[in-house]
Amino acid sequence: MxxxxxxxxxxxxxxxxxxxxxxxxxxxxxxxxxxxxxxxxxxxxxxxxxxxxxxxxxxxxxxxxxxxxxxxxxxxxxxxxxxxxxxxxxxxxxxxxxxxxxxxxxxxxxxxxxxxxxxxxxxxxxxxxxxxxxxxxxxxxxxxxxxxxxxxxxxxxxxxxxxxxxxxxxxxxxxxxxxxxxxxxxxxxxxGIVPAPAQNARVVVTTRSHLNQNVLDALDALKEKGLASNVEKFGGAGFKVLKVLEGCAAYVFASKGCKKWDTCAVEAVLCAAGGRLTDISGRDLCYDASVQRNNTGGVLASAPWVNHEEYIKSIPQSLKDQLPEVAAKS
Missing domain, CATH: 3.30.540.10 (Fructose-1,6-Bisphosphatase, subunit A, domain 1)
Structure with a gap:
């Protein structure tokens, strides 16, 4: 044909x-x-x-x-x-x-x-x-x-x-x-990419240009639980999710700066590979035409070989409540 x-x-x-x-x-x-x-x-x-x-x-x-x-x-x-x-x-x-x-x-x-x-x-x-x-x-x-x-x-x-x-x-x-x-x-x-198999190291990626105390505190909480052996900082949601597909354990952004056009494509790609992407409380993101543009509940994306809920539960509720969308729905 x-x-x-x-x-x-x-x-x-x-x-x-x-x-x-x-x-x-x-x-x-x-x-x-x-x-x-x-x-x-x-x-x-x-x-x-x-x-x-x-x-x-x-x-x-x-x-x-x-x-x-x-x-x-x-x-x-x-x-x-x-x-x-x-x-x-x-x-x-x-x-x-x-x-x-x-x-x-x-x-x-x-x-x-x-x-x-x-x-x-x-x-x-x-x-x-x-x-x-x-x-x-x-x-x-x-x-x-x-x-x-x-x-x-x-x-x-x-x-x-x-x-x-x-x-x-x-x-x-x-x-x-x-x-x-x-x-x-x-x-x-x-x-266009072959997702990496499970890794021994739990490398977590986060923002390079929009770090704040809430993001740092969330990463520290994951380190204490043994879920982040190392943290690498990059720009762009697209690139960070590609890093997750290439062997990093998760992308963690406990802040409100990311927007729907940053996450729609990457969530579709990550989920098709067996991974997950939610806000930092584990709620799915909505991409309706009328929805607010900001992901005010933050973003947590995990590799196919990672227990997503383990990462969600390891971020203290006090940090989650710092985000407008999480606080409004708590």
């Missing part, structure tokens, strides 16, 4: 993921082009004394391409991106991944039955986009001429259905020079 026939046979969700894979890679190309040009046009989006929240021309152009490409192919699909302001990149990605289309027969009937024309589809299916996860690392890499930090940059496209992630794409433009793309659909495993 040729690619056109595969596309015509495929269900809406399969097509959406197949397109998202190629769109994420095109966005990665834009990021690398902007970086190579040297003029990042960095602005700070933070307000009211909040921590610095940098945005670059790469963020703006990459999101423009992602939204324009998916909207032109899938009409009025509901896309929620990180950036409120974008820059026209005069480009659109029309190709798709045939590797994704080949999984059509493995996809569950509930996902196959999603129809773009059904009433209320814009509320049922939401695409969460972070066009450049790890912008802080980009800014530091440029300032300090530390190209190694660019490995932590990812493009994230997550697809939620009825508020829960069902598919995700993580593109890592600087991995190995040429980049790599990891993607998953619920029930069909994870592709």
């Amino acid at each position: 040729n690619e056109t026939d595969m596309w015509n046979k495929a269900s809406f969700l399969t097509r959406l993921v197949a397109s998202s894979v190629r769109v994420s890679e095109a966005a990665g190309g834009i990021i690398k082009n902007v970086m190579a040009g040297g003029d990042l046009k960095i602005i700070d989006k933070s307000t009211n004394g909040e921590p610095s929240d940098p945005q670059t021309e790469a963020d703006r152009r990459a999101q423009f391409l992602i939204v324009k490409s998916l909207t032109e192919r899938f009409g009025g699909i509901n896309i929620i991106g990180e950036e409120d302001v974008t820059s026209d990149c005069n480009s659109i990605e029309k190709t798709f991944s045939s590797d994704v289309l080949q999984l059509e027969d493995q996809i569950g009937q509930d996902l196959k039955s999603i129809k773009p024309e059904e009433v209320g589809i814009e509320l049922k299916v939401v695409v969460w986009v972070d066009p450049l996860d790890g912008t802080s690392e980009v800014a530091v890499a440029v300032k300090n001429k530390n190209a190694a930090l660019l490995e932590q940059v990812t493009v994230l496209i997550g697809i939620a259905y009825h508020g829960r992630p069902v598919a995700g794409v993580i593109h890592q433009p600087y991995h190995g020079g040429a980049g790599r793309t990891i993607w998953a659909i619920r029930g069909c495993g994870v592709h």
